[in-house]
Amino acid sequence: MLTKLAWRNIWRNKRRTWITIASILFAVLFGSFMESLQEGAWGNMISNVVNYYMGYGQIHQKGYWEEQVIDKAFALPADKIDAIESIDEIGGVVPRLESFGLVSATNITRGALVVGVDPEAEQSMTQLADRVSEGSYLVDDEQAVLVAEGLADILKLGVQDTLVIISQGYHGVNAAGKYLIKGLVNFGSPELNKQMVYLPLKTAQDFYGADGLLTSIALKIDDQDDIDSGLAAIGEVLDTTAYEIMKWDALLPDLVQARSLDSAGNYIVYFILYSIIAFGIFGTILMMTKEREYEFGVLIGIGMRRVALSSVVWMEIILLGMLGALLGIVASTPLVWYFNQNPLRFSGNYANTLEKFGFEPIFPAAFDLSIFVVQAAIVFVITAILAIYPWLKIRRLEPVKAMRD
Amino acid sequence: MDVIKTQGVTKVYNPDKIPVYALNGVDINIEQGEFTAIVGPSGSGKTTLLNIIGGLDRPSDGEVFVGGQDISQLSDNQLIDFRKEYIGFVFQAYNLIPVLTAKENVEFVMLLQKRSKEERDQRVKELMDSVGLSDKLDSRPAQLSGGQQQRVAVARALAPKPTFILADEPTANLDSKSTENLLDIMARLNKEENMTFVFSTHDQRVIDRARRVVTLVDGKISHDERRD
């Protein structure tokens, strides 16, 4: 009965009801769309950065990330590696042995990141072979290196030239070697382009005097939703007092910070958006309450309890809010789906920069139901809070006054 | 037995600034089955008196007994429940809930009282028959004339079987034919069911039909005439 009354009251002023529903709908739609683009852009950015080198997770000896020195290299028995590889969420393990060294040609010397990699594993995650611009990719165990183009330029070296590498090896041994430059690799990032040198893993272990040791294992995880469960499963396999299992956000704190700064900027936009919507809805509620004061007076006069009357009006507003929020979700779904399937494509300078880094300059919307639901919930909660106004009004209403106009 | 009894009822508006004595010591007894008109010039306190008797407003001073109970002692919710159970109201206009049909309006208070569906249906039918609107059960108030709306309001007031009915200028917005019609219905219910009616009016034709006429002047009773 009260529900029936509420429902009919909603449709009493159809135009106003539709305007209110539409404004709620657009708030949800706009909020969801913005949030989806935002999430999508960051998701894309993170997966780019992560797949570039870092991986969604890494395993090190405990303390390595704090102090990245070759002395913190570790050996992981083959059965442990097999156990990790057999975890469903883990698409592959990418072992590395890396440290800084000096590279030189005749009379030029530079610092470089000298990384030993498993050529096949590396290719499966970071597509290193695709970056080879000249010469050819590494083969297991050979005595050869890949050098980043920028570094090769500085050293004035090319394919088939010889590169001399000097470094400090494991536990202070001297590391020195001469290697054939087998290929040049191109990185969009000028940073990487000036410092990367790759060796096959076995060659690097020999060079550093770190036989069978690794400094890190990067983890290939194909679905972002699997990261936490995958890393947790590794925690079951490994002794976590001896190893650290780190997620990408711990590996890339700067990126995480940039993202939260960006979201903070968005909150201001949301705040403005929701304030406008809130004022609109409040206007409707105010008008509705004012118009019906006489009627409220009659209802209380003939014996309707204030609580019952308030709940009718509360229900009306809540129904309105729900209708708007639901329609908002319904409207957002195809829109966001479309931009998920047909990502926005950048052009101009920004696109060039992204492309130089080897990233596709696209901007796919994240399609995540929770985004719509959260946006709808926010608008709904705002509506529910505003619905307190008529409730307060009815609590204090004096029927005699209300009916005197 | 008095269904309504007031003693020294006073109502002062703006007691702090320039006080307005809307009622100034009203003693009135109304018995079961009366058909009483409250008359008097505009501003004499008719509406104020009806509101206080009906428990819609509280007196500044004095006592109001309804069915022997001192209603000034009741809390807000008790007073609302009291009105629901014992008093039928017919206001001057816009009595009905616009989104409900005539039938639903009449049954509304019975729903608040949680009466059974059979009882409600039967009572609505009986009352709508008795106010001559059995063909308008499903009409919305906006589809009814002013006179028809007031008849539905009378049916609604009667639905919960109240002790008495208060009507503040129930015919003020009606033409003479509708006025006549409404009064016929009220008089018949008064006679046949011994329902007590107390109504205020300015209309001489309505005053002529009353069996007791109480005249208020400046918030005091100046005449009290019984015509039995």
Ligand SMILES: Nc1ncnc2c1ncn2[C@@H]1O[C@H](COP(=O)(O)OP(=O)(O)OP(=O)(O)O)[C@@H](O)[C@H]1O
């Ligand atoms: N809420 C109020 N605040 C101040 N004064 C009021 C209020 N309500 C009524 N009054 C005053 O009380 C007096 C009595 O008013 P009341 O409405 O009872 O008169 P009435 O006899 O019903 O008049 P009418 O025939 O015009 O309906 C009037 O002087 C009125 O101005």
Ligand SMILES: [Mg+2]
């Ligand atoms: Mg009046």
